[in-house]
Amino acid sequence: MLKLEIVxxxxxxxxVVAALERCGYPAVTMYPVEGRGSQKGLVEQFRGRKYEIPFLPKIKLEVVIRDEDYERVVETIITAARTGEIGDGKIFACPIADAVRIRTGERKEVAL
Structure with missing residues (x-):
């Protein structure tokens, strides 16, 4: 199993949530986050003054998937999230040793 952290x-x-659901992964955790990448924030002008916005608002999604679905799910996320502009986001994959459904005690992939 893998946990995908999707910004x-x-x-x-x-x-992206709809695309994950079409892939068979409707269970998603969402966090509002702020960050910056290679664009290092944003500089805007308003009424003749420059305003620096060092961190841009993003959303971080977390979903746990089966190893064999990795490439398909990542390609689906990329298709759903891409605008072609700087700041489209990132996907990080981390291995998951176990998952337990608290209500039933089911473990591993059955618990997903």
Whole structure:
């Protein structure tokens, strides 16, 4: 099993969640986060003044998937989240040793 940590633009969240659901993974955890990547924030002008925004709002999604679904799920996320502009986000994959459904005690992939 793998845990995917998916950081995307706020406006792409529902598209990514719908894509995960189509892949068979409707269970998603979502966090509002702020961060920056290679673009190092944003500089905007308003009424003749420059405003620096060092961290941009993003959404972090977490989902646990089966190892064999990794490539298919990642490609689906990329298709749903991509705008082609800097700041589209990142996907991080971490191995998961176990999962337990508290209600039933089911373990491993059955608990997903």
């Amino acid at each position: 995307v633009r706020e406006e792409k969240v529902m598209e």
